[in-house]
Amino acid sequence: MIDYRSDNTGRAAPEILEALVAANTGTALGYGADEWTAQLQERFSELFETKVRVFPVATGTAANALSLAAISPSWGLVYCSEAAHINTAEANAAGFFGGGLKLVPVAGTYGRIDPDAFAKTLAGLLPGQLHRGQPAAVNITQASDLGGVYPLDEIRAVSEIAKARGLKVHMDGARFANALAQLGCSPAAMSWRSGVDILSFGATKNGGALCDAIVVFNPDLVDGLAVQLRRAGQVWSKMRFAAAQLMAYVENGLWLRLAQASNAAAARIVAGTSGLPGLRLLAPVEANEIFLEIPSAVMDGLEREGFQFYRRSASLARFVCRFDVTEAETDALVAALRRYCAAPAQAAE
Secondary structure (H helix, E strand, O other): OEEOOOOOOOOOOHHHHHHHHHHOOOOOOOOOOOHHHHHHHHHHHHHHOOOOEEEEEOOHHHHHHHHHHHHOOOOEEEEEEOOOHHHHOHHHHHHHHOOOOEEEEEOOOOOOOOHHHHHHHHHOOOOOOOOOOEEEEEEEEOOOOOOOOOOHHHHHHHHHHHHHOOOEEEEEEOOHHHHHHHHOOOOOOOOHHHOOOEEEEOOHHHOOOOOEEEEEOOHHHHHHHHHHHHHOOOOOOOHHHHHHHHHHHHHHHHHHHHHHHHHHHHHHHHHHHOOOOOOEEOOOOOOOEEEEEOOHHHHHHHHHOOEEOEEEEOOEEEEEOOOOOOHHHHHHHHHHHHHHHHHHHHHHO
16 A cells, blocks of 8 residues: 555654653643743744744644634634635634634635735625624635645735735644745745734644644734633643654754655656646645546556545545655656556557
């Protein structure tokens, strides 16, 4: 079996497991009152080049839903891409933890919000229309749920439109490291310097073990979020182990090396299959996800050979590369796709 189902099917990076073992000594106060969690605040403030507050959480769903609950009232409208994970999955956790907040999809390409479409959507709801939900926030998924990466100017454009109407900006960074590796910019440039107020900081999909985090740039959000987290059961009792994972994740650039490895694997597959008949990329491959329109018979053949991936429809497959996928595994997929896609042409000769 060669597994391309998701980047959360892989191993945890050894460095993160080593950090857990190293933290497993002596005693420490619970619920974040420990030295590891204090160090985490300092380390992430250095990483993002500004003072931040970091809250470890168990899952990306918790990070997204509770971040949105912190920046929108229960009657608020939260704008997002049509393909955004908060919109297509997560069992409407945002609406539940946000007390009824409503997600409003906005058109765009490759899973990104189009700034012009966002501006037009907001313009259609004038201030003072009290019989309707009120615009409260916008969600930017970076990298997007179709594998696209927002350039910095698009993040800034969406943020500027939002700020002009008094909206807060949330970034779903489940694959934040993959996008950062693609753009080659600083974490600060891709977050608060581009107008982001609060970030769901992903680690699990990129070699993490058991936690993600919420990174808060806007200090006005901290106290309300802290209460939301406690109420939702997302305050770790033995917080030091969560904090130790997150510090190991970013130490010595580990997180970027892991993301570069998974991005490179996806690029290798795309390069090896470029121009094959019957295959079409649904979106440019800018991170570690490949959405491929592919004949159903080809998918059947891949599954018979032991390749694991997700069928999104009868003609759409998603392949996700992990940090620990090998060149041999990527080359095996390339060879299989070349073989199956060449088969019809050979049969016609």
